[in-house]
Each structure stands twice: as structure tokens, then as C-alpha cells.
Amino acid sequence: MAGSTFGTHFTITTWGESHGKALGAVVDGCPAGLSLQESDIQAYLDRRKPGSSPFSTPRKEADQVQILSGVFEGKTTGTPISLLIPNTSQRSSDYSEIASYYRPGHADYTFDAKYGFRDYRGGGRSSGRETAARVAGGAIAAKILKELGIGVRAYTKSIGPVSIDPARFDPDAILQTATAMPDREADERAREWLSSCIEEKDSSGGVVECVISGMPAGVGEPVFEKLDARLGSALFSIGAVKAVEIGDGTAVSSARGSENNDPFRMRDGRVVKSANHAGGVLGGISDGSDVVMRVHIKPTPSIFRPQDTVGADGQERTVCIRGRHDPVIVPRAVVVVECMAALTAADLLFSNMSARMDKILSFYGK
Amino acid sequence: MAGSTFGTHFTITTWGESHGKALGAVVDGCPAGLSLQESDIQAYLDRRKPGSSPFSTPRKEADQVQILSGVFEGKTTGTPISLLIPNTSQRSSDYSEIASYYRPGHADYTFDAKYGFRDYRGGGRSSGRETAARVAGGAIAAKILKELGIGVRAYTKSIGPVSIDPARFDPDAILQTATAMPDREADERAREWLSSCIEEKDSSGGVVECVISGMPAGVGEPVFEKLDARLGSALFSIGAVKAVEIGDGTAVSSARGSENNDPFRMRDGRVVKSANHAGGVLGGISDGSDVVMRVHIKPTPSIFRPQDTVGADGQERTVCIRGRHDPVIVPRAVVVVECMAALTAADLLFSNMSARMDKILSFYGK
Amino acid sequence: MAGSTFGTHFTITTWGESHGKALGAVVDGCPAGLSLQESDIQAYLDRRKPGSSPFSTPRKEADQVQILSGVFEGKTTGTPISLLIPNTSQRSSDYSEIASYYRPGHADYTFDAKYGFRDYRGGGRSSGRETAARVAGGAIAAKILKELGIGVRAYTKSIGPVSIDPARFDPDAILQTATAMPDREADERAREWLSSCIEEKDSSGGVVECVISGMPAGVGEPVFEKLDARLGSALFSIGAVKAVEIGDGTAVSSARGSENNDPFRMRDGRVVKSANHAGGVLGGISDGSDVVMRVHIKPTPSIFRPQDTVGADGQERTVCIRGRHDPVIVPRAVVVVECMAALTAADLLFSNMSARMDKILSFYGK
């Protein structure tokens, strides 16, 4: 089966391995007439780029995107947009050893089980580098949303035991801190925590929160293509995500209905909610409030301690992973979460356009 | 957009409203030669049927399924299986009042925002009754899995503050307790909790856990159609689900790599894992361990206390919901979770069949 | 694989066998607010109903459609519309013999080759009766098109050697003649031809032509989802169709460019074409002219002459088919062609709504 395409109306197809010649994405279904240039996309890729802090892999990748199609005289044409990101730092020799065994917490074993063999260089297709292609495509989705007055913002909510304090929320800090936390105090403590992880040859998990603001009510389909179901699919498709929450998330299981229901109120002649436990989705359809989601990301599986595993020869052994690895994935995952949310929202905004006969008639001038 | 179909190779399309003539599902892509009769499906529907305990709505629905196509002489033919469940208890008068306002926590407002009007009888398409159709189809998926030696089992893990104790895990209790808890002590405490909720005209949330056992390694696609991404989509498509966890789930965000990685070992000449923090999925592909997932379900939004809301006339008002409503959705959601997991697994097991050239050649006798 | 669903935005899923309990369709993606009742659909089904002329099978089927979901207070709700057509005339005994051999020109052998066995009663799923479900769904598509000012009209163009004369084109005759020809003289000659076919225990092929008028320019997607590619898929999915033509069709292969190109002209301030060799499609996108297509339908394979074939026992034998069979499929296929064209057009009209950024902004009030 295929499986490298996301979306129905606005789609992204990604391709590429960690140590192949290049990575890329094809974005199809992008409407014509959107102003777009490589710098729009590069700004997103730069947020994901490794090598910018002591907590990300020292691998240097320029991650320079090229638009190969779908844009003419600075505007999208409605035809597929092909995005290419050459791989420039492919020290495959680092990975020659790991061909011989299955790294715990990685997809080495499962790829072999599925395909009979694998591109072992840097994890091949299962590498986090694949998400660079998603970010390139997601930047286009984000630009469409922006024109519609919809913003998508993700940030690190916690790393290991360190959480941000909402009272100190500083949006500027997201792009300025090494942890992508919107709280400079928490960032400092998180960096200390990560230093201790590195010292102990260990790694840490964390939480990314993402908010879509300005989403009109009515977006999402009632049954299998619910807004939250599509977001769930989008977010769990990011390699290290092990839990997804919408709105109050896990807290709802210990809540009572009287606490969890959001009252409707009128404001400026419009229906609004005076609380948002639901996270902006009721019955799978956006309710006009912020769409709020959180993902729980596992600690980087590549740690430098000795670990028990099995070799390709079927022998048990103890291994010690080498190479270039982040002690935490979370800060670099922030922009990936943002982009997957943007891709989901754009797709559902387009699908929603044929929901009502009166609007279809008006669209076609009847 | 459509949105009422789930799956690519093995698909289910559901239709029907809470108070329409009937509900149903079309299952397409079911392989030929599976022995199937209505009783196979009825057994699953009976687990979801209301009216069997003080904690489920007193609405009486026979939920008798009819197979209208796709089965000949007791076996599936490979063509679509149409399943029909007549609605027999449609006391629409109960719902006439709610046409006039938006119930908090329900999809009334969002349906109106999307479609311009709604079938207000019992929530229409957004009613939990829609899941009866999923259960009917999921029973077929479960039967296919069973023939492949794969079991799917869900149960209530917690209701409000009451959680099961793994040390007391009793699988027989799942079908015997009113709460679907595999722990009779916890069941008793949960029932007390629910009685107090009813007394206080309130409702409760809870957690359902589901385990797929016997899943071969190699199932799931590496990028957007990951096993966990598909499960995420399947589970979030169930109305009241606000969080989904795979394996250790939310706990991974505060874990370290050294704790979270599952070591590989050899057992009986096969690669196994000596722990299962990953919940049976690595890189989106099954690793041969149990696939473990949890969903957090919100408290029933229909509570009998006065609530603030807005009327269809755009006036703020206080309302008091009447009718037949469960104080907790969790016990009846158990079989729905199980069925969505089964539908997901069957679909990915089929898609996996074309993953390797050698197996394709052997399939076609080359 | 599934395969019983057509469309992406406006979809139809059909189910049911010739001699099962019922046939049906689920239409998903129908916009909310369309006025719809069973009589809208019944009018189309009645055009396809057998038993109304000496040239159609004497099998009597009421083909009474029931709407089971998706309509509330006379209007579509935006949720799936389930359509049910009970089978009332199931003389399965007629078919008991054909279980034992493969009828030439039928799908008996290929179903066995694919599935290992088959529902042999009346052809099971491969029966022309499956198209009743398409007609039920297509009637809804046609109603949507009508509101958009788009008409779809099919008719018999030829039966065996008898073709209509465009000079005598009489649209009223389509619904009044036994052959569905818009030319009463041709109808008479075609009936004579069919009588001679019956006498000789033989059957006849023919041609159905279909015209979509009022289609706005710009509908269809440039590469794989071209308007003509979707129509080709739709029309070849009708059992007996062996060729599909768009516009001048097969004639283009012997034409020159100077003859085949349609000049553009201005009329009433709009771009029009002064010829329509292209059949209303350029580069896969509608050009504002009539969309014109023709399908070539093979003679009914069920003939009452002795035929050579092979039995289920692997022995060659000569067989003589009995039962109820039309000497020509063409007249009853007319409404099926119309409906498949309508389903295709509706789907692409909806997909086209997200083609331009300016129109998306305006749709969402920006």
C-alpha cells in the first residue's frame, strides 16, 4: 500500500530517506493564486533545522528548499507544487555498524519484518528527517490559513519534569529559546534537565501544545473525518508521538459533565462558548473556539548507554549507539506539529465547501 | 465531502440517524469465504445495547441486525455486506424541545453552523447510536482477525476516580459487570460513584483500554498510514473521545530513553521484546508485541441540571435537559473501541500484503 | 479491495445481489438543504424497471425505493442518504442449473477465478440489477445538477444496424418509445430488428449517447481526474460497455487538426466555441459547451441458442440458457448512463470549489 500521502482535497505526499540524495514533498490541491516563494517555506524549515543548539544533533543540514513546479510568476497555479530538499550531510559511515543490529526503540526491526531488508543509513525512511518534507508542505498550508485569518501556533509545554507556567506565557520566546518554550524560566530549567540527561547518556520526552485560532465554526465532518479524528491521525503520524489530547484531553476521564460542558453565550450577536474544555470541537466539527491539542513525545531512543538487543544474526548482544542524536526531540517537533495541524485544517476547510446546497448555488452564481 | 467511510482495503460506510427509520453499514472489501451469520454480529451488538443496567439509558432498542447482501450459503462472497438495524424506539416527542436550543457539550450548534439546520431528534447523526453500525461492521473485522489468530479485547479501565487494579484482572468480568470492568471490586465502587453522579444530576467520564494480541510484526505503513495513526483516527472518530494513548502514552513525556526503550531478545528462535512501553508499534509498524491503546471518554454531556446556553432564537437562556441518557458512556463504548480497533487492524493487514516482491510472486504462483 | 464506491466528494456506495433480499446505495457527501423525496428517485427507477416492453425481461420488479436516512422534514441534512430497494421477484430456481457451468459472455468464470465461488443466482453481484442502486443515487446527483442549471440527457442512438436520424430528433420520444430512441421511425425499425433477434434466439448491441448541458467551464482536474477520465471510469463501470467516446470520439483518429479544432468566438461578451468536436472538454476541463459522450453496449450474453462452454466439473459441454433475459440491454441502460454521468459531474463540480484562492476567501467571508 501507498501510505505516503496525507489529505483528500489538499494533499501532501512525502518521499525520501535520511541519507538518500534528497527529501521532498508534492503538495497537490493547492488553490491557484496564492502568493508563494521559497522564503515562505524556508522560514519554517529553519525552525526545524538541526545544529542550532546544544540539544539538537550536531549534524549540519542546510535544508534549503527548492520549488520545482506549481508556481508561476510568484503565484501558485493550482497544479502540484514539488518541493526538493537536497541532503548534504550524509556521513553514512556512522551508520554502517547499526546495519548489524536492531536499535531498541527504533523501527529497524519492524522495517525488516515488513520489507525483508532496510535502508539502515540513519533510519532511512523512518528517520525524523522525513518530517522536513512535511514542514515544507505544511508551510504552504499555514500560508493559506493565514490568508483566511487562521493562525496555528505550537510550542513546547513540558520537557521531562519541567512544564511552562501559563502565567509567564511569552509567545516571542517560542522562536528564541532552545527548547521552544514560551516561558524563559522554564526554558532555563529544561536546559539544565537536558544537560543532566546528556551527562547520564540518556534522553528525555516532553509535550508539545498546539492551538489553531480563528477557525470558523462548521469545519470537520461528522463521522470518520471528524476534525479531531483527522488531527489524531496527523499527529500520531509523527514518529515519536505516543499520546494525543484534544481540549481537556486525559482530564475528561475524571471530570463530571457539569464541569466539562462548555456553556454557550452570545457575544456581539454571535454564538460563543464561555469555556473551552472541548478544545474547539463538538461532534467532530469546529465550534468557533480555539482548537487545542497536545502531543506526548517519547524520549529519543538513540541513547549512548549500553543496551540489550538482538543482531541481524539472531544473536542477543549489548550495543552502544554512536552518531549524532538529539537528547530530546521535542523542540524540533514543535514546527512539525504546527505543520501537520495546518495541513489538516486546510484539507477540512476545503472539504467543507460543498456541505450546503445554498452555498454551492451561490458559488456557481445561481 | 463524504466522510462516512473508514478504511481503504477493508472499508465500512455507516449511515443513519438516532431517530430515523434505521441505521446501517456497508462493509466492502471483505474477503470471500468467511463463514458469517447474523448471530456473529448480534453478539457484538448485544454488548452495546442500551437498557441493560441502571447506568444506561432506559431507551429500549432491540438492535436486531439483518444481513442484506454479500453472504451466500453462509459464506461471504467478496461483495459488499449490507447490514441493517431498524430503529424501533423513536420517541421523537422527547426531543421536540431541544430543537429550540443548543445543548452544551453536544453537536447541535456545530451541525447548525455547518449545514444550516439539523435533524434534532436525539442528536440525529451525531448520536451515539451511529456507533451501532460500526459495531455491526466491526464484528466482521473481529471475525476475520480471529481466524488469523488475532484477538481484540477492550474493557473499562476507570470511571471517574475509580480504576481497576491489574492484580485483580478478571477477563470474565468484562461481559458480566455493568461497568465492563475486569475487576469486580472496582466495578462495585464505580457503581457507587455513578449512583452519586445520578443523585447529583451529573455524569462521569472514564477510560477504555484495548489490547490487540497476536498481531504479526510488520503491519502498518511507515509514514501517514502508521498503525498508531490509523488507530488514532479510528478512536478519535468515536464521539466522546478526547485523548488517545498508545503503549505508555502520556507517561512517555516524563520518561527517559533508558526507561522507555524496549530491549529486543530472542525467544524460541524469534525476535521478541522484553518490555512493551511502545505498545506494540515501532515506527508505525507492529513489532509483534501486544498493541495497547487507551481512550479517555468525556462525561455524558446530557445532564439534568440547569445549564446556561443559547436558543435558536439567539437569546441566552437556562435549560434543563430531559429524556433518556446514560450517566456514563464508557461501558457501552467498550465494544465500540474494540470494533474500531478491529476495523483498523483488518484494513492494515490487507494493505500489508503487497509490501514485498517475493511474497507477491509467491502469491501469484511465480 | 473495496471497489463498490464511486466518487471522492459526492460518493455512492452500492450493495446487493440480483437475488438477495434487497439492493441499495449509500450516497455520502450530498449537501444539506436539497429538497428530496422518494418520488424524485422513483421517477428514475421507473425508467429502468424491467417488464414494460416485449424487449425487456418479463421479470417483474416493483423497484420501490425507500429513503432510510439523510433526509429530515423533506430536505437533505448533509449526512449519508441510505436508499433501499427490496427484491421481490426472486425465482432462484430458474438459476439452479447455471450453478453448474460458466455462461459465455458472463462473469461466472471470472467471479469463480477471483473469489473461489459465487452467488450464482441471476449473476449475483455482476447482474445488471446492481445498476438499480446506481440509478437511485444518480437521481439525487441529477437533482443537484438541475438546481445548478445543468441537464443530463441520454438516449439510444442505435440498436444493431438501426440508428436514429438527428434530423428527426424528438426528445419526447425518449421516454415514450420501447427503445428509448428520440426518433419514432428508428424506434419502429429497431423493434423489427429486435423481433428478428428474438426469433433467431439471439440478441443485439447498441449505442447510448449522453449530453450534459449547462456545465460551466472550468470543471474537471487537469491530470488523472480529468472530466473525461472520470466519465470514462464511470461509463466503463457499467457492465456491458465495451467502448466510450467523448465528442467526435473514434472519428478523431482519421481527422486532421484543421477539422478537429474548435474555434473560439465571443457571444454576448462570453467566450464560446463555434464547433464542438471536443465534446465539451479541453485538457480534461469543461469548456462550457455540451459535454457529449457515447457508449457502445454489447449484445445481451444470455441467448437461447446452444453454446459451447465448460462446466464447474471441468468438462466441456453445450448449454442452452433459460430464464428471463432482455434481447437488448440498451434501452434500459439509457438511464444508467445518465445517472453515472450525473454522479461524475456532481463530484467534480464539488471538487472544483477549492481551485482558486480568491473564491475560497470569498466563500469564508474574507
Next chain:
Amino acid sequence: MAGSTFGTHFTITTWGESHGKALGAVVDGCPAGLSLQESDIQAYLDRRKPGSSPFSTPRKEADQVQILSGVFEGKTTGTPISLLIPNTSQRSSDYSEIASYYRPGHADYTFDAKYGFRDYRGGGRSSGRETAARVAGGAIAAKILKELGIGVRAYTKSIGPVSIDPARFDPDAILQTATAMPDREADERAREWLSSCIEEKDSSGGVVECVISGMPAGVGEPVFEKLDARLGSALFSIGAVKAVEIGDGTAVSSARGSENNDPFRMRDGRVVKSANHAGGVLGGISDGSDVVMRVHIKPTPSIFRPQDTVGADGQERTVCIRGRHDPVIVPRAVVVVECMAALTAADLLFSNMSARMDKILSFYGK
């Protein structure tokens, strides 16, 4: 809507404009373990390359393909294969004039009608150059089929009034003649005809025939995903195709059942047919005979005679097209037809693998 992806299990997504930086395709769902190198693909691209005869455009394009992903150590890995073909000959200046008017027979007007503007350089996305990407992907499908013992062969059947004589069928001639005709005498006469077309500043249509041999019985899905419906979709998605025939094609409409039915016979213990009017498909499923199809291709719309049309300024005018254009598309379309047939067959061969429970059980070792 998207629309640049073909297939469900084995998919190709194409991108690129005639005069952009490059064209390309992403092939997803290719099984792991297929030996593949660039030369496998280049051989197909070379057959489509312009500039090799007096009857193809003098535009010189190297059409050198690069494999950017999905292949490791000479074998496919099961992950997406990205194929890149740089554009090297982009004389955009040739096309500056045509920005100002709508070329008859081209998609200029329909692209404007749909998208509001267009990449007018060489037809942009609607250019025949887009098919280079399909050929690159189709070469991979053809290689898979070859390993399964399935051959796909297309050739020119006629150009204008000149048809091949089956009695002179010479397969070697297909790759050796300028017309891709398997008949050297017909080739000579066709070349004379084309010379006369060039002299008269005109162009010619023609017919391509394609045969899939070795296809096992049982491939294709019974209703909307019939083998012939998928082929119809695939072939009509090629720009200039105006008619598609399967087997006897248009001839069936004047045939009788006694002529059209193919008798089943036994040969070497297997069921075969002693005729093949059906073209290898019964009820949408392959019957084990050759799958035979024909496409009718319109004359090149770019002719060097004065033509009536309309300018972007809304004024009627007479234009004379300049630039580099083939007087006939047919010979270069041959390999495109072959590739679209191969893509279709591979997709349906994979989808067929989950049709039977017994085979699924055996696949998974049960």
C-alpha cells in the same frame, strides 16, 4: 482538489510543467525487493523522447531520469520512489505570444476558466510533457509485471487513413519505425501521409492498440473498480485521447450475442476461451485471455495554419501558431499508453490479494 495521483495500492503522483525546472513522479506502494536502476526507467523514457524523427518536435530534451529515493543497494525498499527529470530545453520566448490568446484545441481557455490564470509556457501542466513523468513511473510498474510473467505491449495501429495489416505484424518494427507501427509497409505509407500533412500545415490523428498478455484470471473488482473501468480512466487521462475501446470495442454495438460471446474451452486442464471478443475482461474481472484496448488520439491541435480564436483581451482574432510541434502525437503516445496500462494492472493485481480468506490465511502462515 488534488487529482495528480493515480492508483490506490500502487500509486503514481506526477508534478511539473512543460517549461518549469523539472518534471517528476513519486511512485508509492512499490513492493520492497524489486531490482531497479535508472537505466530500467531510461529505456522507457527514450521511447517517448522528442527529436528522434521528422514527425516529432525538434525540441531536444535529454529526459534523463534520476532516482532520488526508495532504492537502496539496487533494490526497492518499499518506500516512495522519487523520480526527477530536469527540463533542459526551455525556450520560453517561443511561447510569449500565446499568452495573449487561447489556442484552439488546447487547454488554455479551460485553465483560465478554472484557475483565473495559467502558466502559458508550452501549455504548462497541460503539456504532453507531463506524460514523461508517467512513463518514468510506468516503467517501474512494467518491471513488476514482467517479474510476474505479464507483458504489456502497445503500438500504433493507424495514423490518419493508414492502418497496419495484422498479416504483416512485426513486433520488432515497433521500436524501429518512426511511427511505432509493427508493419514496415504501413509505416512507409503513414510517413508519406504525415509529410503531406506537414506540407499542408496540418496534423493527423491515429489509433494506439495495447495488449496485456499473461494476466491471470481474477484481477479487477466487480463494480466501480472494474479492470476496464480503471483502464478507461487511465487511458482517458492521457491528454489527446477521445475514445477508448476494450476488446471488440465499438464493433459490439452492431454485433449479435451469438457472434460476441466467447466460448469457454478446456486446454491443458485449464479453462480458456476459444475467442476473445471481450478483450480479456468479463464483468470487470480479467478472464485469463489477453487484455486488449485501443485509444483514439486526436490530431495535434497546434497547426501552422491561420485559425479563428479569441484573445485574452476578449477580442476575436485570427492567429497562427509557431514553435515546435509534432504533426502527430500517436507514435510518442505509444509508450504512454503502455505505461498507463501497466500502472493500472499493477494496482489491481495488488488489490486482488485480499479477495479470498483462504489466501489471506495462507499469506499470514495460518
